[in-house]
Amino acid sequence: MTVEATSREPTGIPKNPGRAELGLRATLLFPNREIVEQYYVPLIYTACRTCYSELEPDEIFRRAEGGEIEVAKMQRLISNVIESGHGSTIEHVVFTFGISGVSRTLSHQLVRHRAGVAFDQQSQRYVTFKKAATMLPQTIAEADPDVRERYEEQIEGAMSLYGDLVGAGIPGEDARFVFPNATRTNLVMTTNLRALIHMSGLRLCTMAQWEIRRLFQLIRHEIFSVSPFLGAFLAPKCVPLGYCDEMNNRDGHCPIRPHKDRVLEAWAEKAQAARAAGKELKVNQPAS
Template sequence: MRVIEPSYEILHFPESHEMLRLLELAGRVCYKSEDRISQGSAEEFIGRIVARGHESVIEHANASVRFICDRGVTHELVRHRLAAYSQESTRYANYAKEKFGNEITVIRPFFWEEDDRRYVLWREAMEAAEKAYLGLIEAGAKAQEARSVLPNSLKTEIVMTANLREWRHVFRLRCDTASHPQMRQSMLPVLADFHRRLPVLFSDLWERFGGGSAEIPA
């Protein structure tokens, strides 16, 4: 059994200069102020309309992120309906095969130290799930049948594509302290990355949830 940390990869993020030009043009159609477009006007305009809550304009740009996390996190993530998802399938991924190392991979729950009794109990449960899964496969079960014993901590990969307005909505909910700790663990670094790439659209959220630090709260 492998125990790993969650991670992410930005697969697609719009080039900021061209994207801001597009958003400015789209937004100025609303006010018929295209004549005010000038060198450097896009960032100020977009910042102003987002501050006003006119976020429909930023739906014209999309970003795609690949998450490696546990299945418990993805169960919550896919509840965001205004997005497209492609996820590793436990129906077709047979973890008893050589390509998966003949083992399951799980995401470590960061809120327990390895010498904590709760972590020890969690690890024992994961090992028992792996033993049951591999035993079912050996007994002739198909992957889609054996998956019934796989845990929420099972590592999975999911690609999420959403427009930038929806990403702002996701960050508002999933970076908040009321969100599940492992969801925040996955989302806060992505928000930090989005903020670095496009501060005009994400600085307010980073200031609210990141506090200027990429450290993940326990």
């Protein structure tokens, strides 16, 4: 059998459940708005300023926290330092989230983050579930009714077998082997700001899986509610980069930022035009 070569269709932004209610939640447990305003911005400012000042950190912090330094001035320095990649300065503040109703598919991705983040997750050993909840992906919810029915039968079958196994005296830690990836779970996640920006960069990207992307949209909303200034740093990674570096977006279907291949092509064309005109393009020359 011969396989016909087909030109690659634009992939389109992955099917996203849009605003559908997924039953997952992210709640910022700590800190509240007052703590962020009173301490977080002054703390980060103190970390930044200590690098460039003869003053001792406790004096810088006293001035910052006591209102002697304008908030806008603190924010300006913090923005510049973050944009320059001086990331340790934002490791001094942490955020703790209660995350509930997410699938094990999501939690397995989430706990892959290692640096600057701590997790505690509901145990499937110590909790014997009376009725474990599951997540229904939107594509399956909207699929052909036969397909959806078969999916639901499988899930219900697994859950019912779990109950039978536990009823037959099988320990929960073994009965859980029948649980599907769709099984919902709860976690507490504490992360410093640097790790949170990094994770958001990956997980708010349209290439991220829809459920974890939704989680980080909720997380960003929570941070915005205590600090619009800090919340603004939570963005898909292409936003601070200025270009998209995702291989799967070479066709440019996600329009947030141009793919780096296009940026390099544009640069090569400009360099060629400059050479044809007998000039050499300087590396730091604006592309316009």
